[in-house]
Amino acid sequence: MKKIVFFYGPKYNFKRRLPRNRALTTISELAIYSDRKMREHTFKIQSKHSGDAAEKQEERLVIPCLVAYSEQYASISESALHSFLSFIDQFEVESLYLQNPPAHIVSQFRGLHSRVKVIKHEYKTLDIEGLKRIDREYPQVIIGQKNVKHRLLTALYPLAAGKLSKPLVLLFYGPTGVGKSETAKYLSEVVGQKLFRRQFSMFHSNEFAPYLFGGRHTGDSLAKDLMERESSVILFDEFDKPNPLFHSAFYQLFDEGVYEDRNYCAEVKNSVIICTSNYASAAEAKERLGAPLFARFDAVIGFGALSAEALGIILEKRCREAVAELTDEERAIVSERELCGSLLPLVSGGDGVRGVMRIVREKISEMLLEAALRR
Ligand SMILES: Nc1ncnc2c1ncn2[C@@H]1O[C@H](COP(=O)(O)OP(=O)(O)O)[C@@H](O)[C@H]1O
Ligand SMILES: [Mg+2]
Secondary structure, three states: OOEEEEEEOOHHHHHHHOOOOOOEEEHHHHHHHHHHHHHHHHHHHHOOOOOOHHHHOOOOOEEEEEEEOHHHHHHOOHHHHHOHHHHHHOOEEEEEEEEOOOHHHHHHOHHHHHHEEEEEOOOOOOOHHHHHHHHHHHHHHOOOOHHHHHHHHHHHHHHHOOOOOOOEEEEEEOOOOOOHHHHHHHHHHHHOOOOEEEEHHHOOHHHHHHHHHOOOOOOOOHHHHHHHOOOOEEEEEOOOOOOHHHHHHHHHHHHHOEEEOOOOEEEOOOOEEEEEEOOOOHHHHHHHHOHHHHOOOOEEEEOOOOOHHHHHHHHHHHHHHHHHOOOHHHHHHOOHHHHHHHHHHHOOOOOHHHHHHHHHHHHHHHHHHHHHHHO
Protein backbone atom coordinates (compact mmCIF):
# COMPACT_ATOMS: atom_id res chain seq x y z
CA MET A 1 0.00 0.00 0.00
CA LYS A 2 1.43 3.32 -1.04
CA LYS A 3 -0.83 5.51 1.01
CA ILE A 4 -2.85 4.98 4.19
CA VAL A 5 -5.09 7.72 5.54
CA PHE A 6 -7.18 7.66 8.73
CA PHE A 7 -9.66 10.50 8.75
CA TYR A 8 -11.53 11.45 11.93
CA GLY A 9 -14.63 13.59 11.42
CA PRO A 10 -17.81 14.06 9.39
CA LYS A 11 -18.46 12.58 5.97
CA TYR A 12 -18.64 15.82 3.98
CA ASN A 13 -15.05 16.64 4.85
CA PHE A 14 -13.84 13.05 4.38
CA LYS A 15 -15.23 13.11 0.85
CA ARG A 16 -13.21 16.23 0.09
CA ARG A 17 -10.01 14.40 1.06
CA LEU A 18 -10.53 11.52 -1.35
CA PRO A 19 -8.44 11.48 -4.53
CA ARG A 20 -10.37 12.77 -7.56
CA ASN A 21 -8.41 11.11 -10.30
CA ARG A 22 -8.78 7.51 -9.14
CA ALA A 23 -11.52 4.94 -9.19
CA LEU A 24 -12.88 4.48 -5.67
CA THR A 25 -13.91 1.11 -4.32
CA THR A 26 -15.72 0.90 -1.01
CA ILE A 27 -15.19 -1.85 1.57
CA SER A 28 -18.86 -2.84 1.16
CA GLU A 29 -18.29 -3.51 -2.53
CA LEU A 30 -15.16 -5.42 -1.67
CA ALA A 31 -17.00 -7.54 0.91
CA ILE A 32 -19.62 -8.53 -1.65
CA TYR A 33 -16.96 -9.31 -4.24
CA SER A 34 -14.89 -11.33 -1.81
CA ASP A 35 -17.96 -13.29 -0.73
CA ARG A 36 -18.81 -14.19 -4.29
CA LYS A 37 -15.23 -15.28 -4.98
CA MET A 38 -15.28 -17.46 -1.92
CA ARG A 39 -18.47 -19.15 -3.05
CA GLU A 40 -17.16 -19.75 -6.58
CA HIS A 41 -14.02 -21.19 -5.07
CA THR A 42 -15.93 -23.58 -2.82
CA PHE A 43 -18.00 -24.60 -5.80
CA LYS A 44 -14.84 -25.39 -7.77
CA ILE A 45 -13.41 -27.47 -4.93
CA GLN A 46 -16.65 -29.41 -4.81
CA SER A 47 -16.43 -30.00 -8.56
CA LYS A 48 -12.90 -31.38 -7.98
CA HIS A 49 -11.08 -28.75 -10.00
CA SER A 50 -9.17 -27.53 -7.02
CA GLY A 51 -5.83 -28.86 -8.17
CA ASP A 52 -5.87 -26.57 -11.16
CA ALA A 53 -2.46 -24.87 -11.20
CA ALA A 54 -3.64 -21.84 -13.13
CA GLU A 55 -6.14 -21.04 -10.45
CA LYS A 56 -3.61 -21.09 -7.63
CA GLN A 57 -1.64 -18.41 -9.36
CA GLU A 58 -4.63 -16.21 -9.91
CA GLU A 59 -3.53 -12.59 -9.82
CA ARG A 60 -4.70 -10.32 -7.05
CA LEU A 61 -7.21 -7.76 -8.19
CA VAL A 62 -5.78 -4.23 -8.25
CA ILE A 63 -7.74 -1.67 -6.21
CA PRO A 64 -6.40 1.84 -6.88
CA CYS A 65 -8.21 3.38 -3.93
CA LEU A 66 -10.09 1.56 -1.20
CA VAL A 67 -12.46 3.68 0.85
CA ALA A 68 -14.43 3.00 4.03
CA TYR A 69 -17.16 5.38 5.16
CA SER A 70 -18.09 5.25 8.86
CA GLU A 71 -21.30 3.34 8.34
CA GLN A 72 -19.68 0.66 6.18
CA TYR A 73 -17.77 -1.18 8.89
CA ALA A 74 -21.14 -2.65 9.76
CA SER A 75 -21.32 -4.20 6.29
CA ILE A 76 -18.25 -6.39 6.73
CA SER A 77 -18.28 -9.49 8.88
CA GLU A 78 -16.91 -9.59 12.41
CA SER A 79 -14.04 -11.78 11.19
CA ALA A 80 -13.17 -9.46 8.30
CA LEU A 81 -13.12 -6.62 10.84
CA HIS A 82 -10.86 -8.49 13.25
CA SER A 83 -8.47 -9.54 10.49
CA PHE A 84 -8.91 -6.48 8.34
CA LEU A 85 -5.35 -6.51 7.04
CA SER A 86 -5.61 -10.08 5.76
CA PHE A 87 -9.05 -9.32 4.37
CA ILE A 88 -7.74 -6.50 2.20
CA ASP A 89 -4.54 -8.40 1.49
CA GLN A 90 -6.52 -10.62 -0.88
CA PHE A 91 -6.32 -7.60 -3.17
CA GLU A 92 -3.61 -5.33 -4.46
CA VAL A 93 -4.73 -2.18 -2.64
CA GLU A 94 -2.75 0.88 -3.70
CA SER A 95 -4.19 3.45 -1.36
CA LEU A 96 -6.52 3.18 1.62
CA TYR A 97 -8.80 5.86 3.08
CA LEU A 98 -10.66 5.04 6.29
CA GLN A 99 -13.21 7.35 7.90
CA ASN A 100 -13.43 6.97 11.69
CA PRO A 101 -11.87 3.48 11.79
CA PRO A 102 -12.97 1.34 14.75
CA ALA A 103 -10.42 0.41 17.42
CA HIS A 104 -10.11 -3.21 16.17
CA ILE A 105 -8.92 -1.95 12.81
CA VAL A 106 -6.64 0.78 14.16
CA SER A 107 -4.78 -1.70 16.39
CA GLN A 108 -3.89 -3.83 13.35
CA PHE A 109 -1.99 -0.90 11.88
CA ARG A 110 0.35 -0.52 14.87
CA GLY A 111 3.29 -1.98 12.96
CA LEU A 112 2.61 0.33 10.03
CA HIS A 113 2.29 3.31 12.32
CA SER A 114 4.81 5.56 10.60
CA ARG A 115 3.04 5.12 7.27
CA VAL A 116 -0.43 6.08 8.44
CA LYS A 117 -1.42 9.67 7.84
CA VAL A 118 -3.93 10.81 10.46
CA ILE A 119 -6.22 13.73 9.63
CA LYS A 120 -8.59 15.23 12.20
CA HIS A 121 -11.50 17.42 11.23
CA GLU A 122 -11.22 20.94 12.63
CA TYR A 123 -14.51 22.04 14.12
CA LYS A 124 -15.55 25.65 13.91
CA THR A 125 -16.14 26.89 17.40
CA LEU A 126 -17.67 29.84 19.15
CA ASP A 127 -15.53 33.00 19.22
CA ILE A 128 -15.86 36.46 20.76
CA GLU A 129 -17.72 37.72 17.68
CA GLY A 130 -20.21 34.93 18.35
CA LEU A 131 -20.67 36.13 21.93
CA LYS A 132 -21.36 39.65 20.66
CA ARG A 133 -23.98 38.31 18.29
CA ILE A 134 -25.64 36.35 21.09
CA ASP A 135 -25.58 39.46 23.26
CA ARG A 136 -27.43 41.40 20.53
CA GLU A 137 -29.87 38.78 19.30
CA TYR A 138 -30.75 36.50 22.21
CA PRO A 139 -33.59 38.59 23.68
CA GLN A 140 -35.40 38.52 20.32
CA VAL A 141 -34.77 34.83 19.65
CA ILE A 142 -35.62 33.51 23.09
CA ILE A 143 -38.28 35.75 24.56
CA GLY A 144 -38.62 36.47 28.28
CA GLN A 145 -35.51 34.66 29.60
CA LYS A 146 -33.71 37.78 30.79
CA ASN A 147 -31.55 36.04 33.39
CA VAL A 148 -30.35 33.38 31.00
CA LYS A 149 -28.45 35.61 28.57
CA HIS A 150 -25.88 36.92 31.02
CA ARG A 151 -25.29 33.57 32.69
CA LEU A 152 -24.98 31.88 29.31
CA LEU A 153 -22.48 34.44 27.97
CA THR A 154 -20.42 34.22 31.16
CA ALA A 155 -20.36 30.43 30.92
CA LEU A 156 -19.42 30.51 27.22
CA TYR A 157 -16.60 33.02 27.64
CA PRO A 158 -13.74 30.56 28.42
CA LEU A 159 -14.67 28.48 25.37
CA ALA A 160 -14.87 31.53 23.08
CA ALA A 161 -11.57 32.87 24.44
CA GLY A 162 -9.89 29.54 23.65
CA LYS A 163 -9.01 28.87 27.27
CA LEU A 164 -10.47 25.37 27.53
CA SER A 165 -8.79 22.05 26.92
CA LYS A 166 -11.98 20.09 27.61
CA PRO A 167 -15.56 20.61 26.43
CA LEU A 168 -17.73 23.21 28.11
CA VAL A 169 -20.59 21.33 29.82
CA LEU A 170 -23.83 23.12 30.67
CA LEU A 171 -26.96 21.96 32.45
CA PHE A 172 -30.21 23.76 31.62
CA TYR A 173 -33.17 23.18 33.90
CA GLY A 174 -36.73 24.49 34.02
CA PRO A 175 -40.29 23.79 32.89
CA THR A 176 -41.15 22.42 29.48
CA GLY A 177 -41.43 24.61 26.38
CA VAL A 178 -39.61 27.71 27.60
CA GLY A 179 -36.60 27.80 25.26
CA LYS A 180 -33.98 25.34 26.60
CA SER A 181 -33.53 23.16 23.51
CA GLU A 182 -34.12 26.18 21.29
CA THR A 183 -31.15 27.92 22.95
CA ALA A 184 -28.89 25.00 21.96
CA LYS A 185 -30.25 25.16 18.41
CA TYR A 186 -29.58 28.88 18.30
CA LEU A 187 -25.98 28.43 19.52
CA SER A 188 -25.26 25.99 16.71
CA GLU A 189 -26.71 28.52 14.30
CA VAL A 190 -24.30 31.15 15.64
CA VAL A 191 -21.38 28.76 15.15
CA GLY A 192 -22.76 27.95 11.69
CA GLN A 193 -23.12 24.19 11.91
CA LYS A 194 -25.89 21.63 12.13
CA LEU A 195 -26.64 20.87 15.78
CA PHE A 196 -25.72 17.39 17.06
CA ARG A 197 -28.80 16.36 19.03
CA ARG A 198 -29.72 13.20 20.88
CA GLN A 199 -33.08 12.89 22.60
CA PHE A 200 -32.34 10.81 25.70
CA SER A 201 -36.00 10.17 26.43
CA MET A 202 -36.28 8.24 23.15
CA PHE A 203 -34.20 5.32 24.36
CA HIS A 204 -35.46 2.31 26.29
CA SER A 205 -33.06 1.11 28.95
CA ASN A 206 -32.23 -2.12 27.10
CA GLU A 207 -31.20 -0.30 23.92
CA PHE A 208 -29.52 2.57 25.75
CA ALA A 209 -26.80 0.35 27.26
CA PRO A 210 -25.35 -0.82 23.91
CA TYR A 211 -25.78 2.70 22.55
CA LEU A 212 -23.70 4.15 25.39
CA PHE A 213 -21.19 1.38 25.98
CA GLY A 214 -20.97 -0.10 22.49
CA GLY A 215 -22.25 -3.52 21.49
CA ARG A 216 -21.78 -5.42 18.26
CA HIS A 217 -19.80 -3.53 15.65
CA THR A 218 -22.93 -3.38 13.48
CA GLY A 219 -24.95 -1.40 16.02
CA ASP A 220 -25.39 2.33 16.53
CA SER A 221 -23.37 3.90 19.29
CA LEU A 222 -22.91 7.33 20.81
CA ALA A 223 -19.13 7.19 20.34
CA LYS A 224 -19.57 6.49 16.63
CA ASP A 225 -22.22 9.19 16.25
CA LEU A 226 -19.99 11.70 18.03
CA MET A 227 -17.13 10.89 15.67
CA GLU A 228 -19.38 11.60 12.69
CA ARG A 229 -20.86 14.79 14.10
CA GLU A 230 -20.71 17.99 12.05
CA SER A 231 -21.02 20.41 14.94
CA SER A 232 -19.16 21.59 18.00
CA VAL A 233 -22.52 22.22 19.68
CA ILE A 234 -23.86 19.03 21.23
CA LEU A 235 -27.33 18.71 22.75
CA PHE A 236 -28.24 15.86 25.10
CA ASP A 237 -31.92 16.62 25.30
CA GLU A 238 -33.95 15.45 28.32
CA PHE A 239 -30.82 14.35 30.10
CA ASP A 240 -32.86 13.81 33.27
CA LYS A 241 -34.92 10.96 31.79
CA PRO A 242 -32.61 7.90 31.60
CA ASN A 243 -31.85 5.67 34.56
CA PRO A 244 -29.09 7.09 36.87
CA LEU A 245 -27.29 3.81 36.19
CA PHE A 246 -26.03 5.40 33.00
CA HIS A 247 -24.58 8.55 34.54
CA SER A 248 -21.04 7.22 34.92
CA ALA A 249 -20.84 6.83 31.14
CA PHE A 250 -20.44 10.60 30.90
CA TYR A 251 -17.71 11.23 33.47
CA GLN A 252 -14.77 10.99 31.08
CA LEU A 253 -16.54 12.91 28.34
CA PHE A 254 -17.37 15.80 30.65
CA ASP A 255 -13.91 15.80 32.29
CA GLU A 256 -11.61 15.31 29.33
CA GLY A 257 -13.67 15.36 26.16
CA VAL A 258 -13.04 11.71 25.38
CA TYR A 259 -15.87 9.24 24.83
CA GLU A 260 -14.82 5.65 24.44
CA ASP A 261 -16.81 2.47 23.96
CA ARG A 262 -15.93 -1.08 22.88
CA ASN A 263 -15.41 -0.14 19.25
CA TYR A 264 -14.81 3.58 19.02
CA CYS A 265 -13.08 6.49 20.68
CA ALA A 266 -14.43 9.99 20.03
CA GLU A 267 -12.60 13.22 20.79
CA VAL A 268 -14.80 16.13 21.81
CA LYS A 269 -12.70 19.21 22.49
CA ASN A 270 -13.51 22.88 21.84
CA SER A 271 -17.16 22.00 22.01
CA VAL A 272 -20.13 22.89 24.14
CA ILE A 273 -22.26 20.07 25.52
CA ILE A 274 -25.71 21.17 26.63
CA CYS A 275 -27.84 18.87 28.77
CA THR A 276 -31.47 19.88 29.25
CA SER A 277 -33.72 18.79 32.09
CA ASN A 278 -37.02 19.58 33.76
CA TYR A 279 -35.70 19.93 37.29
CA ALA A 280 -37.28 22.80 39.20
CA SER A 281 -34.06 23.98 40.81
CA ALA A 282 -30.30 23.47 40.91
CA ALA A 283 -30.74 21.79 44.29
CA GLU A 284 -33.14 19.25 42.82
CA ALA A 285 -30.75 18.62 39.91
CA LYS A 286 -27.92 17.97 42.35
CA GLU A 287 -30.02 15.59 44.39
CA ARG A 288 -31.32 13.59 41.43
CA LEU A 289 -28.18 13.54 39.30
CA GLY A 290 -25.94 12.90 42.29
CA ALA A 291 -23.05 15.07 43.44
CA PRO A 292 -20.32 13.43 41.24
CA LEU A 293 -22.16 14.13 37.99
CA PHE A 294 -23.55 17.49 39.10
CA ALA A 295 -20.04 18.69 39.99
CA ARG A 296 -18.93 18.07 36.40
CA PHE A 297 -21.14 20.79 34.94
CA ASP A 298 -19.29 24.05 34.29
CA ALA A 299 -22.52 26.01 34.71
CA VAL A 300 -26.07 25.20 35.77
CA ILE A 301 -28.57 27.62 34.24
CA GLY A 302 -32.22 27.94 35.21
CA PHE A 303 -34.96 28.84 32.72
CA GLY A 304 -38.10 30.34 34.24
CA ALA A 305 -41.74 29.85 33.34
CA LEU A 306 -42.76 32.46 30.77
CA SER A 307 -44.60 35.54 31.99
CA ALA A 308 -47.96 36.53 30.51
CA GLU A 309 -46.18 39.38 28.78
CA ALA A 310 -43.59 37.08 27.18
CA LEU A 311 -46.30 34.65 26.07
CA GLY A 312 -48.19 37.59 24.53
CA ILE A 313 -45.14 38.60 22.48
CA ILE A 314 -44.59 35.01 21.36
CA LEU A 315 -48.28 34.68 20.47
CA GLU A 316 -48.11 37.77 18.27
CA LYS A 317 -45.02 36.46 16.53
CA ARG A 318 -46.56 33.03 15.98
CA CYS A 319 -49.80 34.51 14.64
CA ARG A 320 -47.81 36.62 12.16
CA GLU A 321 -45.82 33.59 10.99
CA ALA A 322 -48.88 31.35 10.74
CA VAL A 323 -50.91 33.89 8.76
CA ALA A 324 -47.94 34.47 6.41
CA GLU A 325 -48.07 30.79 5.49
CA LEU A 326 -51.73 30.92 4.43
CA THR A 327 -52.95 31.39 0.85
CA ASP A 328 -54.40 34.77 -0.18
CA GLU A 329 -57.85 33.23 -0.11
CA GLU A 330 -57.37 31.94 3.44
CA ARG A 331 -55.95 35.27 4.54
CA ALA A 332 -59.22 36.92 3.56
CA ILE A 333 -60.89 34.73 6.20
CA VAL A 334 -58.20 34.75 8.92
CA SER A 335 -56.92 38.19 9.83
CA GLU A 336 -53.83 38.39 12.00
CA ARG A 337 -55.38 41.01 14.28
CA GLU A 338 -58.56 39.03 14.87
CA LEU A 339 -56.64 35.79 15.41
CA CYS A 340 -54.25 37.28 17.91
CA GLY A 341 -56.95 39.28 19.69
CA SER A 342 -59.15 36.25 20.24
CA LEU A 343 -56.29 34.12 21.57
CA LEU A 344 -54.59 36.60 23.87
CA PRO A 345 -56.95 35.97 26.80
CA LEU A 346 -56.37 32.21 26.39
CA VAL A 347 -52.58 31.99 26.63
CA SER A 348 -51.31 30.66 29.89
CA GLY A 349 -48.09 29.20 31.19
CA GLY A 350 -49.34 25.59 30.93
CA ASP A 351 -47.00 23.81 28.55
CA GLY A 352 -45.01 26.86 27.54
CA VAL A 353 -44.74 27.90 23.91
CA ARG A 354 -45.94 24.53 22.63
CA GLY A 355 -49.35 25.40 24.05
CA VAL A 356 -49.29 28.73 22.22
CA MET A 357 -48.49 27.07 18.92
CA ARG A 358 -51.29 24.57 19.42
CA ILE A 359 -53.98 27.16 20.09
CA VAL A 360 -52.86 29.21 17.07
CA ARG A 361 -53.14 26.15 14.82
CA GLU A 362 -56.51 25.18 16.31
CA LYS A 363 -57.97 28.65 16.00
CA ILE A 364 -56.93 28.96 12.34
CA SER A 365 -58.48 25.57 11.52
CA GLU A 366 -61.63 26.57 13.33
CA MET A 367 -61.94 29.84 11.39
CA LEU A 368 -61.27 28.14 8.04
CA LEU A 369 -63.68 25.30 8.81
CA GLU A 370 -66.49 27.69 9.70
CA ALA A 371 -66.01 29.54 6.42
CA ALA A 372 -65.93 26.26 4.48
CA LEU A 373 -69.16 25.01 6.08
CA ARG A 374 -70.94 28.27 5.39
CA ARG A 375 -69.91 28.33 1.76
N1 LIG B 1 -38.73 31.80 25.29
C1 LIG B 1 -39.08 31.49 24.03
N2 LIG B 1 -39.10 32.41 23.07
C2 LIG B 1 -39.44 32.08 21.81
N3 LIG B 1 -39.76 30.85 21.42
C3 LIG B 1 -39.77 29.88 22.34
C4 LIG B 1 -39.42 30.15 23.69
N4 LIG B 1 -39.50 29.01 24.39
C5 LIG B 1 -39.85 28.06 23.51
N5 LIG B 1 -40.02 28.57 22.27
C6 LIG B 1 -40.45 27.81 21.09
O1 LIG B 1 -41.21 26.68 21.53
C7 LIG B 1 -40.78 25.46 20.99
C8 LIG B 1 -40.33 24.53 22.10
O2 LIG B 1 -39.25 25.11 22.79
P1 LIG B 1 -38.02 24.28 23.41
O3 LIG B 1 -36.84 25.16 23.49
O4 LIG B 1 -37.86 23.01 22.65
O5 LIG B 1 -38.59 23.96 24.85
P2 LIG B 1 -37.84 23.28 26.10
O6 LIG B 1 -37.59 24.39 27.06
O7 LIG B 1 -38.83 22.28 26.61
O8 LIG B 1 -36.59 22.66 25.59
C9 LIG B 1 -39.68 25.82 20.02
O9 LIG B 1 -40.20 25.83 18.72
C10 LIG B 1 -39.24 27.21 20.41
O10 LIG B 1 -38.91 27.97 19.28
MG1 LIG C 1 -36.55 20.56 25.10
